[in-house]
Amino acid sequence: MENGMLVFPVEGVDKADESVSMIVYSRDNGSSWVLSEGVSPAGFIGPLVTEWGSGQVLMIAHSEHSQRVYESRDMGKTWTEARGKLSGVWGELRSGVSWDEKLRVDALITATIEGRKLMLYTQKRYALGEKKAGAPYLWVTDNNRTFSVGPLSVDSTENEALANTLLYSGGNLYIAQEKYMATHKGISLARLTEELNTIKFVLSTWAQLDALFSKSSVPTAGLVGF
Numbered sequence: 001m002e003n004g005m006l007v008f009p010v011e012g013v014d015k016a017d018e019s020v021s022m023i024v025y026s027r028d029n030g031s032s033w034v035l036s037e038g039v040s041p042a043g044f045i046g047p048l049v050t051e052w053g054s055g056q057v058l059m060i061a062h063s064e065h066s067q068r069v070y071e072s073r074d075m076g077k078t079w080t081e082a083r084g085k086l087s088g089v090w091g092e093l094r095s096g097v098s099w100d101e102k103l104r105v106d107a108l109i110t111a112t113i114e115g116r117k118l119m120l121y122t123q124k125r126y127a128l129g130e131k132k133a134g135a136p137y138l139w140v141t142d143n144n145r146t147f148s149v150g151p152l153s154v155d156s157t158e159n160e161a162l163a164n165t166l167l168y169s170g171g172n173l174y175i176a177q178e179k180y181m182a183t184h185k186g187i188s189l190a191r192l193t194e195e196l197n198t199i200k201f202v203l204s205t206w207a208q209l210d211a212l213f214s215k216s217s218v219p220t221a222g223l224v225g226f
Helices: 193-213
Strands: 006-013 019-026 045-051 057-062 067-072 105-113 116-126 133-141 146-151 159-169 172-181 184-191
Touching: 006 045, 019 045, 019 057, 045 105, 057 105, 105 159, 105 193, 116 159, 116 193, 133 172, 133 193, 146 193, 172 193
Parallel strands: none
Antiparallel strands: 006 019, 045 057, 057 067, 105 116, 116 133, 133 146, 159 172, 172 184
16 A cells, blocks of 8 residues: 555455455554454455555455445445445346356556556456457546456467456556466466557546546546547
8 A cells, every 4th residue: 555554355254154355454564464353245255455545445346146346444444335436347136137247357456657546457358159258358447437448368268367467567567367278377477568558548538638628517527438
C-alpha cells in the first residue's frame, strides 16, 4: 500500500466451517502479520485485493452464484459491498440461471499511469463457439469510465492458460501466466508494451472529453469506453 503496509488476500473457514475471504497484513515489512477481524460473507472465495484511495482496501471474491466487490477502510475489521466500484465485474444469479463466469476476475492491480490512478484487471472470455475459457482480456478503469484493452493471448488446448497476474513497475506493464504445456506446467512473463500504449491513448482521450464536458452540463460518470 502507499503507506508501506504489505497486504495479501487469504481464504479461511468460519465457525460454521464455511469458506470465507479476508486479508492478512504487516506494518513492519513482514516481521509480524495480522489477520483481519472481518471476513466476507460465507461461500465467497478466490479473493483479490488492491488499494483504492488512501488506506482503502478493495476485495473481489466469488461464490458459486455470484461475484462481488467489497471495501474496507479499517484494514478488514469490517467489509461492505462497494456497489459504486468496478461495475464491470459484478455477477449475480438471476432467475435461476448461474452468473456468467466470463466475468470472473483473474488479476487486479492499481497503477498510476500518466498521472492518473487506475485499476487494471483481467477477465476470461469465451471464443465464439467454444464452451471453455479462452484468452484473458485486459480492462482499465478510473472508476468513472471503463475500457476494454482487448485479449492478451490466444490459448489452445496444447498451451492452456491456467492463471495470470499483472504487474506495473518502472513504467512498464507485464503479465505473468501459468500455463499447461502438453505434459507440464510453466510460467511465462510478457511485457505489454502495445497494451500500455493503448491505455495511454485512452487516458489522453478521457482527458480531452473531461475538458469538453466540463464546459457543459452532461454527466460523464459511469461512461464505458470513450
